[in-house]
Every structure is written in C-alpha cells, then in structure tokens.
Amino acid sequence: MLAFTGSRLDRADNVRADADALAGLMNWKARLLKLNGLMPEMDDAGALAWSTLADAAEDAELVFLGLDTQDGGSKACFAAVPAQGDASPRMANPQLWSLMATLSADDLALYGGARSLVDWHARHRFCAACGGDTKIGKGGWQRSCTVCGTEHFPRTDPVTIMLVEYEGKLLLGRGLGWPERAYSALAGFVEPGESIEEAVAREVLEESGIVAKDVTYIASQPWPFPSQLMMGCHAVAENNEITLDTTELADARWFTREEVAAALNGDADAPMNTPPRQAIASHLLKWWIEKSA
Ligand SMILES: [Zn+2]
Numbered sequence: 001m002l003a004f005t006g007s008r009l010d011r012a013d014n015v016r017a018d019a020d021a022l023a024g025l026m027n028w029k030a031r032l033l034k035l036n037g038l039m040p041e042m043d044d045a046g047a048l049a050w051s052t053l054a055d056a057a058e059d060a061e062l063v064f065l066g067l068d069t070q071d072g073g074s075k076a077c078f079a080a081v082p083a084q085g086d087a088s089p090r091m092a093n094p095q096l097w098s099l100m101a102t103l104s105a106d107d108l109a110l111y112g113g114a115r116s117l118v119d120w121h122a123r124h125r126f127c128a129a130c131g132g133d134t135k136i137g138k139g140g141w142q143r144s145c146t147v148c149g150t151e152h153f154p155r156t157d158p159v160t161i162m163l164v165e166y167e168g169k170l171l172l173g174r175g176l177g178w179p180e181r182a183y184s185a186l187a188g189f190v191e192p193g194e195s196i197e198e199a200v201a202r203e204v205l206e207e208s209g210i211v212a213k214d215v216t217y218i219a220s221q222p223w224p225f226p227s228q229l230m231m232g233c234h235a236v237a238e239n240n241e242i243t244l245d246t247t248e249l250a251d252a253r254w255f256t257r258e259e260v261a262a263a264l265n266g267d268a269d270a271p272m273n274t275p276p277r278q279a280i281a282s283h284l285l286k287w288w289i290e291k292s293a
Contacts, residue, residue: 001105002219002220002221002280002283003105003108003109003112003221003277003278003279003280004108004109004112004113004221004222004223004224004278005109005221005222006105006106006109007066007106007109007110007113008068008069008070008106008109008110009065009066009067009068009077009110009113010066010067010068010069011066012064012066012067015064015067015139016064016138016139016140016141017138022064022139025064025076026053026062026076026078027053028052028053028054029075029076030052030053030075030076030077030078031050031051031052031068031075031076031077031078032050032051032052032053032055032056032062032078032079032080033048033049033050033065033077033078033079033110033111033114034048034049034050034051034055035079035080035082035114035115035118037082037084038082038085038086038115038118038119039093039095039096039099040096040099040100040103040111040115042099042102046102046103047103047104047107048103048107048110048111050077053078056078056080057080060080060081061080061081061121061136061140062078062079062080062081062136062140063078063079063080063081063114063117063118063121063136063139063140063141064076064077064078064139064140064141065077065078065079065110065113065114065117077110079114079117079118080118081118081121081122081136081140082118082122083122084122085119085120085122085123085226086119086122086123086225086226091225097276097278100278101278108278109222111224112222112224113222113224115224115226116154116156116222116224116226116227117140117141117154119224119226119227120154120155120226120227121136121140121143121154123226124143124152127145127147127148127150127152128150128152129145129148129150130145130147130148130150131147132145132146132147132148133145133146133147134146134152137151141153141154142154154227155227156222156227156228156229157189157227157228157229158189158190158196158199158228158229158231159187159188159189159190159223159228159229159230159231160187160188160189160190160196160199160200160203160231160233161185161186161187161230161231161232161233161280161281161284162185162186162187162200162203162204162212162215162232162233162234162235163185163218163232163233163234163235163284163285163288164186164204164208164210164212164234164235164236164237165234165235165236165237165288166210166236166237166239166240166254167240168256168257169240169254169255169256169257170254170255170257170260170285170288171186171204171208171210171237171242171252171253171254172184172185172186172252172253172255172272173185173186173207173208173249173251173252174249174250174251174252175248175249175250176247176248176249176250177250178250179273181271181272181273182272182273182275183251183253183255183272183273184274184275184279184281185232185275185281185284185285186203186204186207186208186249186252187203187230187281188202188203188206188207189228190231196215196217196231196233197215197233200212200215200233200235201213201215201235204235204237206245206248207244207245207248207249207252208242208243208244208245208249208252209239209241209242209243209244209245210237210238210239210240210242211237211238211239212235212236212237212238213235213236213238214235214236215233215234215235216233216234216235217231217232217233218232218233218234218284218287219232219280219283219284219287220232220280221280221283223279223280230280232280232281232283232284232287234288240254242254255271255272257288257289257292259271259272260272260274260285260288260289261289263285264282264285264286264289
C-alpha cells in the first residue's frame with residue numbers, strides 16, 4: 001500500500017454539516033490526537049498517542065477527523081489546531097522522518113491527513129478576500145470570513161511525478177542541494193488551466209529538454225508537506241538529449257533497468273540511491289521494474 005493512504009477513519013461527512021450531531025460527539029468519550037506542534041506523539045506501544053478533549057486548550061479550534069471504528073467501537077477523533085503552521089520545508093525535519101518510519105500504515109495515513117488539515121487551519125486565520133478574521137466551520141472542513149462571509153476550504157495541491165522512458169531507460173533527476181547519489185522521478189505542480197498530461201509534458205520539457213508523450217496514470221498518494229496530491233505517471237520520450245534546467249536540477253540522466261533494480265536492492269555499487277520508501281517515487285520505480293520483469 002502507498003504511504004499516507006489507508007486511514008482507518010470513517011470521514012463521516014454527514015456529521016460535519018450537522019452542528020447538533022457534531023456537538024453530540026464532543027464528549028468525554030471523544031479522542032484528541034496528541035500533537036506537539038505538527039509532530040506526532042507516540043504511546044508506549046509506538047502507535048499515535050491520544051488524549052481527551054479536556055486536554056485541549058480552552059480557546060483551541062478542534063477539527064473533526066472522523067470516526068474510528070477499530071475494535072468494533074465508534075470513537076469520534078479530533079485534533080487541535082496548533083498556534084503555528086508548518087514553516088519548515090518538506091522533508092527538512094529528520095526527527096519527524098524517524099518517527100513516521102515507526103508508525104503503522106494506517107496510523108501514518110491518519111497522521112498525514114490530520115497534519116495537512118490542522119496545518120491549513122493554522123495558516124488560514126485570515127480571509128484571502130478581505131483580510132478579516134476567519135472562523136472554523138463544518139467540523140474543520142471549512143473556514144468562513146467573519147467580515148465578508150467568504151467560505152474557504154482546505155487545499156489539496158495536485159503535483160505530477162513521472163517516469164519518463166526512452167528505449168528501456170528511465171530519466172531521473174537530482175534536485176538542487178540533494179545528496180550526490182540521490183536521484184528521483186521528475187515532478188512539478190499542476191498549473192491552473194492544465195490537464196495532468198499537459199503538466200507532465202511541460203515539466204519534463206522545462207526541466208530536461210525532453211519531449212514526453214503517451215502519458216498514462218499509475219497511482220496517486222497524499223503528501224502532507226503541507227498538502228500535495230502526488231499523481232504518478234509514465235510517459236514515453238521522443239528524444240534523449242538532456243538540456244538541464246540548472247535552476248531546478250543539479251543533474252538528470254538516463255538509468256538502465258539493471259541500475260534502477262540494483263539501487264532498489266540497496267546494492268553498494270548501484271549508481272544511485274532510491275527515494276525514501278514513504279515517497280511515491282519509490283513505489284513508481286518498483287512498478288517500473290516489475291512491469292517488464
Ligand atoms: Zn473576508
């Protein structure tokens with residue numbers, strides 16, 4: 001299963017808009033996800049730690065994450081919005097990555113979704129239309145401006161990430177500031193007015209000078225740093241001469257199937273290191289090796 005997918009929570013959308021039903025769930029049985037800022041806290045068993053709503057600050061905004069039906073129950077799960085959103089670049093915090101590596105798959109998905117949502121609230125306390133204060137609504141799945149009434153909704157930003165293939169070789173790039181042997185699939189945000197296919201072709205052309213066609217979709221994964229949806233694709237290259245965009249990439253090159261397989265295998269003499277297993281790029285590389293094995 002892809003990382004950050006498979007949360008066990010029932011999102012219970014019908015409860016969000018029903019103020020009475022929501023209030024009815026905010027009782028002593030409800031569970032509050034323990035966060036330190038945006039960092040997860042663990043219990044003694046290495047799972048996500050929970051407390052009760054009584055532990056939330058009196059003026060805290062509470063977001064309704066959903067109903068946990070694990071073990072046959074139906075526990076309402078909430079998270080409190082921290083004072084500040086995520087100011088650090090994605091993947092910048094080694095402690096977060098070591099904590100996430102120990103979480104079960106469904107805990108990781110639950111944490112990722114909660115993190116994106118509470119981070120969005122922490123960074124959207126003012127209206128983008130008029131600058132007025134916004135207040136939480138629909139159990140945390142909306143904010144409304146107290147001045148002009150504009151409604152704001154939690155963001156998910158689409159990003160394409162693509163395996164570009166030319167005669168059995170794969171185009172991978174190394175971002176600026178990445179370690180020497182770290183290569184991954186090219187990626188970029190979808191821009192307004194673009195389809196997924198158009199975004200793939202544009203990003204590949206911009207970053208590498210390669211003309212990509214025949215774009216097909218493989219799989220997607222949420223990436224909660226802060227709120228991307230990674231859409232994994234495959235494309236066929238029409239040319240193989242790389243013209244590097246040095247403002248985006250430190251290097252890009254073609255890798256053979258054997259080289260990618262060796263890297264996935266962790267071989268010491270592999271010419272590259274693969275992306276972390278939580279990243280969809282790792283899944284895509286495995287898909288590519290297996291599809292023509
Ligand atoms: Zn406003």
